[in-house]
Amino acid sequence: MLTDRQLYILQAIIDGYIHSAEPVGSRSISKRKDIHYSPATIRNDMADLEEMGFLEKPHSSAGRIPSEKGYRHYVDHLLLPHRLSKKEIENMETLFLKDVSQVEQVVKQSATILSELTSYASIVLGPEIFESKLKQVQIIPLNVHTAVAILVTDTGHVENHTVTLPDSLDSSDIEKITNILNEKLEGEALFHLQEKMEKEVAGLLKRHVKSYQDALYFTEEALLQNSNQEKVFYGGKSNLLFQPEFKDIEKVRTIFELLEEDHTVHKLLKPEQDGLMIRIGQENTNEAFVDCSIISASYSFNGKPVGTIGIVGPTRMEYRRVIGIIEHLSNGLSEALTNLYIKGS
Amino acid sequence: MLTDRQLYILQAIIDGYIHSAEPVGSRSISKRKDIHYSPATIRNDMADLEEMGFLEKPHSSAGRIPSEKGYRHYVDHLLLPHRLSKKEIENMETLFLKDVSQVEQVVKQSATILSELTSYASIVLGPEIFESKLKQVQIIPLNVHTAVAILVTDTGHVENHTVTLPDSLDSSDIEKITNILNEKLEGEALFHLQEKMEKEVAGLLKRHVKSYQDALYFTEEALLQNSNQEKVFYGGKSNLLFQPEFKDIEKVRTIFELLEEDHTVHKLLKPEQDGLMIRIGQENTNEAFVDCSIISASYSFNGKPVGTIGIVGPTRMEYRRVIGIIEHLSNGLSEALTNLYIKGS
């Protein structure tokens, strides 16, 4: 349906526009050394491409810019794989070579590096701990009324919160409770805890602890307050302010507002299935992002996807480079996390 | 030196400008019901105030705007205490009434509420754990090569990181080490740990653990990797984009860039002495913030200042309201933190 020359011109226009942010005219394309047609010929093809919806005119006397359909075609069919530059690779390697002791650190840093490499805004949805398994529970009294409950998972994640100590429970009770919990719940996935508690732990508590009601309430408080809201890390939001398409502030206001709502961002970024997701302009569910493209990929821990890493930029985005970087980084991240806790670092 | 009328006019101009973001003219002041002088009279005083450096003219045919010296005088001498509105108070109370189980949550929420109430960008420097005292150490093996080290402080803060387990240490060694650490270091301030380790713990390790070198290295890794970089939470940065002084994007770019560097923000916000800090325009050390004012106050845990809470806005800022809110919130925060861990919630 599209001739080779038309495809070539489409590609040239998109590449040009991505680079310059200005409408691309027939003359500038005809000047390229790899193209041997006159401006007039190219204009004919451009008119055809516009008719088919791949290009748009900002106004009648400007060059052409890609339409969303144009970008989509470009991304789906014309994209050559991007060879990462030495600098890009090195930059990412430092992240994984460094001796890291906290998952959160690695994830946070990924966001920073991603935004630095791409010059867009990066977002990382922190590793979900929902499916990871309980390794150990610790309850550490701080004073007469308060204690800290600590859950450690097999992924090395540490979850903690403060709980109120009922007067009716003394330190031997706490110890008993801790033992029961560890015995019964070790290896259990976090999202199973509640169920297990009700089925197996409640009964044991009743048998072994005097003030059963308090004990039950206490353990529930200690175990089930998991912050299952996912963590979100941001990097380089200010990069967006340097994009010419956002030079007038009204366009960025809502975007920046929404990028402060973790929940919205989560919905925006999460891919429907695992793997690479590319949403161009109107394909984004949220209408504030019609001028943006969002590219994201999931990263995994031990084979299971646990989080998402992605970037937000203008529709005029360096798809090639960004995709290359995100793929590399999400793989690296998956590997690093898995190494950190499975094989030992 | 300044007549009462001049002071009154200064105040009127500042109030007016804070409200409208437009230069204030003599006529509009003379129209106020509480002023009974003609525009001409007011112009005379305005000229005097300008000569003394309290006012400025954007250009010769505009009204006057306050100079930094003007704002400074306003803040130091003309400021009436702000009565918080019901809404404002309620909003803050929800923060402290809610049943909170993590310090971080409270602190994070403070940032959100602060920015919502003020409509400026809020920043909260998270509680320093540096001076808090060690309550308990836990070392939990995840697999043959890796373990999680957990430090709990008397303030209920939980610090954790992953450490590599040397082959030469078996589980009984780990247990021994944990016992030694807890026995010797409980109640010790975190910033003393290193010293104490060298003086008291090293010797004990040598006596009780076979592979002394490994054990020493291991404990150091486990204890001393504290993330003593302070945590920084942000709220409502996008509010700045709605301020008319930042309508042109070049002015916000650098500001937004710098507001992503925790270190810079830290320097910017930290007051020289405890209590309220107000920096107007050029008083800010960082020249990107010459058009901004920063107001911050420290909050404390158990009487000792452990963090800072503040806002960044244009020099044309609602000083009165913001100061009232920040004072209330920092007090509330101090109380809430202290209650949470000292008296029991």
Added chain:
DNA sequence: ATTTAGCACTCGTTAGATCTGAGTGCTAAC
């Protein structure tokens, strides 16, 4: 049948010119 040169036309952008009005500073009268 393709491709290209030529040319009239479109329309956003820029620069200059003019007009308007808010607000000042000064002088002279109250």
Added chain:
DNA sequence: GTTAGCACTCAGATCTAACGAGTGCTAAAT
């Protein structure tokens, strides 16, 4: 000391003209 009056200033809005990048179409060339 205060105020009315008035000439003056200057940013901002509105208009016009010139410019030029780029198009679409037609007719000639390949």
